[in-house]
Amino acid sequence: xxxxxxxxxxxxxGADVLETSSFRGDDxxxxxxxxxxxxxxxxxxxxxxxxxxxxxxxxVDRCDPNTDDLDMPDRFEVFFIVHSLKKKxxxxxxxxxxxxxxxxxxxxxxxxxxxxxxxxAFDMFGVRFEGHPDLRRILMYEEFEGHPLRKEYPAxxxxxxxxxxxxxxxxxxxxxxxxxxxxxxSVSVDLERTPENPHALDKNN
Amino acid sequence: MADLSSDTRIVGGGESGFVTTRFDALLNWARKYSLFQYPxxxxxxxxxxxxxxxxxxxxxxxxxxxxxxxxxQADVLWVVGTISQRQAPALRRIYEQMTEPxxxxxxxxCASCGGFxxxxxxxxxxxxxxxxxxxIPGCPPRPEAVLDGLMLLQKKIGEGDRTPAVLKNTExxxxxxxxxxxxxxxxxxx
Ligand code: SF4
Numbered sequence: 001x002x003x004x005x006x007x008x009x010x011x012x013x014g015a016d017v018l019e020t021s022s023f024r025g026d027d028x029x030x031x032x033x034x035x036x037x038x039x040x041x042x043x044x045x046x047x048x049x050x051x052x053x054x055x056x057x058x059x060v061d062r063c064d065p066n067t068d069d070l071d072m073p074d075r076f077e078v079f080f081i082v083h084s085l086k087k088k089x090x091x092x093x094x095x096x097x098x099x100x101x102x103x104x105x106x107x108x109x110x111x112x113x114x115x116x117x118x119x120x121a122f123d124m125f126g127v128r129f130e131g132h133p134d135l136r137r138i139l140m141y142e143e144f145e146g147h148p149l150r151k152e153y154p155a156x157x158x159x160x161x162x163x164x165x166x167x168x169x170x171x172x173x174x175x176x177x178x179x180x181x182x183x184x185x186s187v188s189v190d191l192e193r194t195p196e197n198p199h200a201l202d203k204n205n
Numbered sequence: 206m207a208d209l210s211s212d213t214r215i216v217g218g219g220e221s222g223f224v225t226t227r228f229d230a231l232l233n234w235a236r237k238y239s240l241f242q243y244p245x246x247x248x249x250x251x252x253x254x255x256x257x258x259x260x261x262x263x264x265x266x267x268x269x270x271x272x273x274x275x276x277x278q279a280d281v282l283w284v285v286g287t288i289s290q291r292q293a294p295a296l297r298r299i300y301e302q303m304t305e306p307x308x309x310x311x312x313x314x315c316a317s318c319g320g321f322x323x324x325x326x327x328x329x330x331x332x333x334x335x336x337x338x339x340x341i342p343g344c345p346p347r348p349e350a351v352l353d354g355l356m357l358l359q360k361k362i363g364e365g366d367r368t369p370a371v372l373k374n375t376e377x378x379x380x381x382x383x384x385x386x387x388x389x390x391x392x393x394x395x
């Protein structure tokens with residue numbers, strides 16, 4: 001690949017393009033978050049880039065909750081991937097925002113496809129996209145607290161909308177003979193829940 | 206009539222014979238062979254449900270033929286696939302809309318216990334939300350397992366047993382093994 005987009009970006013934004021790299025035709029540019037929206041408009045409208053097709057936008061949580069400061073300045077890496085149908089090239093642009101107050105400009109007005117992707121990144125990571133027309137959660141529900149893909153969120157902490165029923169049993173076994181029967185079923189069931197038999201089931205369940 | 210309980214007696218014989226039984230036994234016998242189903246299909250298990258319901262495996266053989274897409278008309282709720290926390294209120298509502306008597310089958314590992322989704326998004330088994338009668342493990346379960354689960358439900362209906370049951374691996378009865386063997390031999394000879 002000819003890295004046209006990376007060259008054009010460096011020409012136009014100079015030191016605000018912090019890093020570039022290219023791996024097997026995948027061009028990546030890391031830019032300063034303050035120029036995010038301008039960069040997006042540029043790669044869309046520049047005659048040499050013409051990235052008219054929006055592919056993806058999301059975020060990455062780069063911190064290690066055990067060793068890193070959760071408020072570290074470059075914690076969340078927001079990226080978008082865009083493609084040019086005319087020039088047949090694509091680019092990934094990234095920007096790093098702080099963990100303390102992750103904010104970045106919305107690019108939903110540049111590519112309208114970014115609208116829902118930004119809502120997802122907000123939902124999962126809590127990155128605020130300024131100027132987004134309707135920044136609400138998209139996958140989780142309004143009652144959900146926190147942002148589940150942040151590293152400090154415990155992976156199996158559920159926030160049920162419907163209160164769980166009681167006396168449900170642990171299905172990881174070991175199974176008792178009453179919890180399933182072979183095809184020629186003839187087992188009659190003893191359902192007392194005793195200390196030796198903690199998995200036994202409630203008849204009224 | 207063989208499946209009616211021991212309360213059933215055939216009295217008399219010939220053309221004038223008649224049968225006595227307990228009313229609830231008769232009712233349960235009738236119910237278990239006319240299950241109207243409501244498929245609540247949310248994920249990949251749905252493919253296997255389609256296979257089980259379509260002619261090759263043919264759920265209809267067990268009287269569970271007619272799917273009803275209104276829970277008010279259904280007897281069995283098939284919960285087929287992963288239930289997310291966000292979907293839980295909908296599932297609960299559907300269950301509440303069904304009229305008594307009603308039964309629930311958890312189809313697949315996800316519906317039974319959350320499967321490999323031990324995370325913020327998935328309900329760890331629909332029995333956390335609604336009462337379940339039969340859980341069919343498998344990711345997805347084979348149609349044979351599904352039919353076995355349905356037969357287990359029928360047996361439970363016949364007995365009036367409302368305890369949740371996990372379908373276990375099924376041993377093939379000896380005579381079936383033998384007849385399969387014979388079939389195989391016949392094929393080989395052709
Ligand atoms: S049990 Fe397996 S096949 Fe069924 S819904 Fe879950 S992941 Fe999909």
